[in-house]
Every structure is written in C-alpha cells, then in structure tokens.
Amino acid sequence: MGYPIGSDLVPVLKQSEIEQVVLALLAGAGVPRDQSRLQCDLLVDAEMRGLPSHGLLRLPRIIERIANGVTDPNARGDCDWVSPAFLRVDGKRGLGPVVALNALDAAMPRAREMGTAVVSIANSNHIGSLGFYAECVANAGQSVIAFSTSEALVHPWGGRRALIGTNPIAIGVPGAPEPFVMDTATSVVSMGKIHDHAARGEAIPAGWALDADGVVTEDAERAKQGAIAPVGGAKGYALGLAFELLVSGLAGASIGRDVKGTLDSTEVANKADLFILIDQPLAAFDAYLDELRNSPPADGFSGVRIPGERGRALRAERRQGGVPVDEGLWAQLLRLQQEVV
C-alpha cells in the first residue's frame, strides 16, 4: 500500500495488492481458488474502470452472505440445454460471476454452431457490472446483449412507489482495434450514487428521485428511502418494465417488490440474468466512431465520447499508476483479512 496522489487520505494501490487481499478474503470465506479468481476479477475490474459502486464495496456483503448460508461458495450452477440454442441455468445460489461465466463458457461454442444462443439464469447472486461480461464476450468475437434484474428501486412513470428494478442492459459488439461495449441502467441514476451524495451531505438534482412519500426530493438522505426515476421518463419506464417481464419471466424468477438478495446479507437472491449471444460477421465501425469522436462538441461540452472508452482508458492508466481506493473501505477490508488469518 503506498504512493498517495492528490489527497493523502486516498490510498493508491497496485492492482496486484488489491487482488491479493480480495483473494485472501474470498479464500477465508471458503471460496475455492477457481471461483474466487472470477469474483475477484469482476470486482477489481469495476474498481479499475472507475465504477466503485460495483467494486470492492460489494465484497464485505459477499462474504457475509456466504457466512449466512444464502450464497454457496462452491456452486457453479447447473446448465440445462432445454432447447438446442436456449440454455437454462439454475445458479444453485452460487456467486454471480462464477455462475454467469461458467454459463457463458458453455453457451459461446453453441452460439458459434447455431449462429445465436440465449442463456437464462435464475437462483444466482449479484452479477456486478454487466459491461464486464459484454467485454469478455465481444473480445471473444461474439455480439452480446446482457440483462439483469434487481430489487425494486425505480418508480413507474406517473407513479410514486418503487416497483421496478434498475434493470440494466449491456451491449458488446466485436470490432477493431477494440470492441464497442456500453452498459447502462434504465434508472436515471444508480442508488449507489444517491448513497454517495447522502454520505457527503450533498443535495441531489430534482428529477433524480422521490422520497418515501413519493414526493420529489433534493435531499439524498430522504431519497434513499424513496424511489429513483426511470431514465427519460415514460421511455425508460417502458424499457425497464419490459426487461423486468422478459428477463425474470424467462428465468421463472421473482419480480417487482418480491426481488431480494443483492442489497442485503440474509435473503436468497431471486433476481434473474439473461444473455443473448450472436455469432455472425459484422461490418467494421471504427471509421464511424472516429466521425463521432471528431464531430463538433455542443455548447458546454469538450467533445463527444464513445461509451465505454473512458472506463477503458482509466483502467489502462491504473494498471500503470495504481488504483485509488476509498480509505475507510480499504481499512475495513484489511481488518477483515486480520480476522481471517
């Protein structure tokens, strides 16, 4: 642990140092080596790409869930080809990335053979940032659309109660020099960002969330008990609801307010994941992305960004220069490691 930059309250760590601690903690919780590597890669990748809400922050809960028996550290999931191109997966309460990557390993050769394959996962734990999987698949030369459902945190357009998941989508498209990978929720903002504002005592913009009474609030603390707005109003609501019905429906998983187990330490996770893989040649798009990058910026902007590229650049930078990690969180992880040893 070392070389602070900017604020010396922020430890800047080498990727390998972080991985060592994460792997030790997972091993201490009883996760076999192969499995812990996958969970570790997912969390550290989010940290490297500047998505701390999907990074190390999640680790203490993952460990608690194993201790509480609602996550099985040994399970890799049961894969059942119920149709030639449709893989139904019972995650057997396994770790989210272990079950998902195991299923994708089974599905990708089938997608190559069939042109496409669909993977529906139930009974598996939090899958983390969908962009991680989209990038894996696209790097291997297949197009992918990835979905996951979540606890009900989002209000329907025109409503005031949290009834729909943040229901993210990621899309990966193979290309040179790098694949295109985007990843977004169907909520206007993540609950993690609202918690960040609350922790810093900052207000949130009107339009992000309603309070527990369903009234627009700029108080992040009150928003934590309320509901996040769907992105783009009626359109994001329609999209998030469609994902909820399709993804949960295919998996036979829970829906709406019945979804539990990705934000707590005691409930069996009953959300669902869906991957659509397409293995077909694609037209090149690098010249078009250049046209976007080089197009004139709007007032108040410095340029047009390509989704996914900022995170990728940050990751490359942090591989060299180290990864800033929240001080309190890092101290917590080191304490946990002391307990394990």
Next chain:
Amino acid sequence: MGYPIGSDLVPVLKQSEIEQVVLALLAGAGVPRDQSRLQCDLLVDAEMRGLPSHGLLRLPRIIERIANGVTDPNARGDCDWVSPAFLRVDGKRGLGPVVALNALDAAMPRAREMGTAVVSIANSNHIGSLGFYAECVANAGQSVIAFSTSEALVHPWGGRRALIGTNPIAIGVPGAPEPFVMDTATSVVSMGKIHDHAARGEAIPAGWALDADGVVTEDAERAKQGAIAPVGGAKGYALGLAFELLVSGLAGASIGRDVKGTLDSTEVANKADLFILIDQPLAAFDAYLDELRNSPPADGFSGVRIPGERGRALRAERRQGGVPVDEGLWAQLLRLQQEVV
C-alpha cells in the same frame, strides 16, 4: 366517409373504408394483393392506435418510391439460414412489412425448434411501427426484441450534429389476458412530432432538439434542420449507438449519415432491421401489472399506465366508433385514388 365528431374538419372513417382506399392505391401502384394486405394492415394499425406519424401519412411516399423504382412491389425478400438459428434476409428492395413478416413466418417455427432464432434484414424498406411486429409475435406465443435503424436524426450526447438514427426498440412478451408490448425510440421525441409542432406554428420544449448550427432551439421550424436529442442524455445516446452498430453491423447495412431511403422518395433504402425471437415458457405477469396500475399516482399524474395499453384501447374504440383522419391527408389520398382509377 362520415359521422364527424368534435371538429367537423376531421373526417371519422370506418376502418374498412380506409382499408379500401389504401388497398386500391397499393393495387394501382402495382402491389400484388397479398403484399398490399400486409402494408395496409401495418399503416391502418398505426392509425387505429393513435400513431398517425406511422400511418396513412407514409402512403404517398410508399407509392412514389415504387413509381421511382427504388421499391420493388413484388419482392418478398430472400431468406438464407446462414446458421441453424440465424436468418439473413436480403429484402430485394421489397416493402418493409412484406419482407419482415415473410421473414418472421420463416423464423418462428425455427425459434420453436431451437428455443431462439435471430433475423437480420438488409435492403428492405421502412418497416413502420415496431410494436406491430412485437404484438404479432407475442400473440403467437413467442417473446421478441425488435430493432430498426433510421436516417441520422439524433446528435450524440455532447455533440451538435445529427449522426445517429432514432433507432427504436420494441419488446413483446406473451401473457394473458394480453401480451405486453412496448415500443420506443432512443431519441427524446420523433422527428414527426417536431414536424407537427412546426406545422401548427408551436414552440418545442428546450431539450428536444438543436438547430442546424447545433444550438438549443425552441423553434420547431429550425429544429427540422437540426438534430434531435437522445433520450435521457448519455444513456439514450449509448443505447442508440449500440443499436446502430449491432443492427446495421449484422446486416452489413449503412450506418450514420450514409443511411437513406425511409424519409425520401428517390434513394434505395439501406437501413437494417433485427428481430430476436425466444420461444420458451414465461412466468405470468398479470398480477404485477395490476400492482403497477393500482399503485398511487405521482403528483400531477392521474395514474400509472402500462406501455402499449392506451394504443390498444384506442384501437378497440376506433373499431367501433371510427377513425379520425387528418382532412388534408385524406383528401390527398382520395385525389391519388382518382388518378389511379
């Protein structure tokens, strides 16, 4: 033609009267009976569901395109199963709904057999409202995700030029008593709506569009020459761009500003369509939709709506009570019919 309601400037027509005129016009343009029925159903359904921008308004251009030789009224498209579950379709410049419905007819039995099937369409004309296809497929018991690309009308987030299509998505999920069907663009509003405002001399809200210089405008007339905003800012931009790369890329179709042929009468259409069909049992969702409908409305709203239901209710009502049609448009269609006979 008869029984005006509200304004007597709006003719209220029976569905069958409208269909008769549409079928006569298509027959006059040389469209064989089977093909004209599909094109007619698509346009009239949009009119019935309250989407006039995708309805009869499109008919004069469809006829002009046939006259100009850029649409082939006889083509149904060539279907090629390049992989067991991936159907590549060369539309052969056929009418959009003729090619798409013909391809879906081929793909649905395959999706039943394989669990899923993907259809990629190039060289076909404007496909109209994607919700029409999503409802067809969902009514037949399969889940579907439908995409189509368009001319570049939308600016990237942070940019000022129109470089991306409005790139809509529709999702249909089978259910009882009715399937769930949603349909939305990745732009904040359609160019049709901006044209409507311009025609009425009305301002548009700030945030809908930029003018030709890339500056925010509330002048609908200036917005027609400019660029529409992506829905939800960076998120809708990422989604629309992903659809553009995936849908056009798989079809080997044109991309960005090279896309032509759905808004003009002289260019060969070079956009793309994509359908993902999934044939698997699904959990019921009617109780959940009831929970949404019966949840308390937010301030300023009268209730929570389920996407697609307003259009379906309007269609049922109009089957009984008739369909109000724009007077100028109807007069134009009747004049065209006189020329044909």
